[in-house]
Amino acid sequence: MSRLLDAFRLGWLGVARRPGRAAMSAIGIALGIATLTLVTGIPASGRADLDRQLTALGTDILVAQASSATDEPPQLPTDAAAMVRRIGPVDAASAVAGVDARVLRTDLAEPNATAGVVTLAATPDLLDVVRGTIASGTFLAPEGLPTAVLGSSAAQWLGIPSVDPEHPVRVLVGTTWLTVVGVLAPMPLAPELEQAVLVDWATAQRSLGLDGHPTVVYVRAVESQVEAVRDVLPATLRPDLAGMIDVSRPSDALAAKRAAQGTFSALFLGLAAVALVVGGIGVANTMVVGVMERRREIGMRQALGATRRDIRLQFLTEAVALSTLGGLAGLVPGVLGTIVFGALHGWPTVVPVAAMAGGVAGSILIGALAGLYPAVLAARLSPTEALRT
Numbered sequence: 001m002s003r004l005l006d007a008f009r010l011g012w013l014g015v016a017r018r019p020g021r022a023a024m025s026a027i028g029i030a031l032g033i034a035t036l037t038l039v040t041g042i043p044a045s046g047r048a049d050l051d052r053q054l055t056a057l058g059t060d061i062l063v064a065q066a067s068s069a070t071d072e073p074p075q076l077p078t079d080a081a082a083m084v085r086r087i088g089p090v091d092a093a094s095a096v097a098g099v100d101a102r103v104l105r106t107d108l109a110e111p112n113a114t115a116g117v118v119t120l121a122a123t124p125d126l127l128d129v130v131r132g133t134i135a136s137g138t139f140l141a142p143e144g145l146p147t148a149v150l151g152s153s154a155a156q157w158l159g160i161p162s163v164d165p166e167h168p169v170r171v172l173v174g175t176t177w178l179t180v181v182g183v184l185a186p187m188p189l190a191p192e193l194e195q196a197v198l199v200d201w202a203t204a205q206r207s208l209g210l211d212g213h214p215t216v217v218y219v220r221a222v223e224s225q226v227e228a229v230r231d232v233l234p235a236t237l238r239p240d241l242a243g244m245i246d247v248s249r250p251s252d253a254l255a256a257k258r259a260a261q262g263t264f265s266a267l268f269l270g271l272a273a274v275a276l277v278v279g280g281i282g283v284a285n286t287m288v289v290g291v292m293e294r295r296r297e298i299g300m301r302q303a304l305g306a307t308r309r310d311i312r313l314q315f316l317t318e319a320v321a322l323s324t325l326g327g328l329a330g331l332v333p334g335v336l337g338t339i340v341f342g343a344l345h346g347w348p349t350v351v352p353v354a355a356m357a358g359g360v361a362g363s364i365l366i367g368a369l370a371g372l373y374p375a376v377l378a379a380r381l382s383p384t385e386a387l388r389t
Contacts, residue, residue: 024286028279029326029366030333033359037334040355042341049347053188059249060091060223061130061189064233065216067244074241078212081123083236089225094129095214096193097121099204101174103197105158117154119173120196121204129218130190137163137182140200146207148178151194155183173197176207190218279326280366287319287374295381308379315378319371320364327363331356 064084066073076095077083084093099119124140126132140149148171155161160169160180170177178199187193204210217237221229226249234245301311335351342349 024282026279026283026322026326026329028282029323029363030279030330032273032277032279033327033330033363034332034334034337036359036362037331037351037356038337038341041334041338041349041351044350044352045338045342045347046345048350049345052348060221060226062219062221062226062230062233062247062249063190063216064219064237064245064247067246074238074244075213076215076217076237078214080214080217080237084217084219084233087221087229087232087236089222089229090219091222092125092129092220093217094123094126095217096126096196096198097201097204097210097212097214097216099174099199099208099210101176101208103154103158104172105160107172116195117157118192118196119204119208120193120198121201121208121210122149122198123201126198126218127184129220130187130193131220132187132190132193133185135162135183135185137165137180139182140198145200146176146178146203147181147200148173149182149184149198150180151184151196151198152186153195154197157195171197173199174208176203178203192216277366279363280323280370283319283322283326283367284370284374286322287315287371288377291315291374291378291381294378299381302381311379311381312375315375316368316371319374320367323363323367323370324360327360330363331360 066076081093081095084090097120099121101119103117103119122140127134127139134149135152137149140147150158150160150171158171160171160183163169163180163183169180171180172178178197184193184198199208201210205212219229219233230247230249233247234242237245301314335356338351339349341347
């Protein structure tokens with residue numbers, strides 16, 4: 001133990017006596033550890049933000065609709081939402097129906113100017129099922145009144161960003177004028193509603209030719225039973241054509257999108273590994289030069305009784321100390337960078353402790369490997385040759 005302590009003190013003394021050279025040698029290791037911390041901390045923070053979003057938006061929403069793989073998709077029953085509500089773990093269900101009616105800002109507007117806006121018939125409980133919120137105004141008025149609610153994208157395209165009760169605005173849906181009473185906030189889990197004009201179900205049947213059959217059913221179920229509900233939903237809606245009913249889980253698509261954005265992490269991890277290797281080469285080069293410059297010191301220690309093992313241990317310890325300092329120095333900018341990046345994007349800060357510990361351990365290992373050859377080289381010097389030089 002005393003030999004190890006002596007080797008540590010000598011190794012640290014070798015680093016402290018040459019601070020400029022030590023800093024230049026450790027900078028490569030520091031860059032590698034900083035990169036490693038960033039490329040693990042930033043994706044971890046992004047995943048934490050995604051988990052937070054999904055928790056707020058709800059991972060318990062399912063969307064069922066007729067398959068579009070055939071030319072004539074099957075119709076959903078008119079009481080589809082009521083049928084789904086009878087499934088035990090289902091908390092709520094609502095349906096929308098596509099209406100073949102063009103939406104225009106005025107009757108003089110270019111017909112193709114709002115080609116991306118779709119018309120959907122909906123019921124007042126839709127917003128609660130999909131956990132949507134109103135950005136301006138209110139949701140659908142009492143049944144039968146000629147009103148409409150705009151999705152966030154549809155509102156931008158139509159030039160109606162908000163609703164002012166004192167100055168009502170109307171849009172032309174098909175041949176029917178409807179008063180806009182609300183604008184929805186963005187809905188990541190139901191983006192199709194963002195580009196829609198939602199019309200009261202009764203109004204759609206009376207004025208827009210709706211036959212009463214829904215096209216999409218939104219379901220909110222007990223989260224622990226979502227998969228079970230997903231399995232029985234097609235047979236509940238169409239027992240005779242269950243295979244032609246598609247059921248999706250929007251939160252899966254959102255998670256997959258974020259996962260795809262994180263695939264570049266592997267590339268950056270590779271860059272971090274390269275930086276660590278380059279840093280290790282720099283440490284090895286510094287140690288070899290140090291052996292050449294310190295031959296007299298090595299010869300003096302050997303003349304005073306130091307063994308080859310002592311010399312090897314001294315230089316190996318010095319290389320490990322250099323790499324450890326570089327690793328610890330790299331943690332600071334890496335953690336700060338993760339915190340700043342997360343703050344700029346509104347993400348919670350997550351710095352994986354395991355990755356940080358692994359990075360420091362890796363820098364120590366690289367230092368040991370980098371110092372192995374210089375340590376052996378120093379130990380092979382004979383005292384007479386070292387002192388003569």
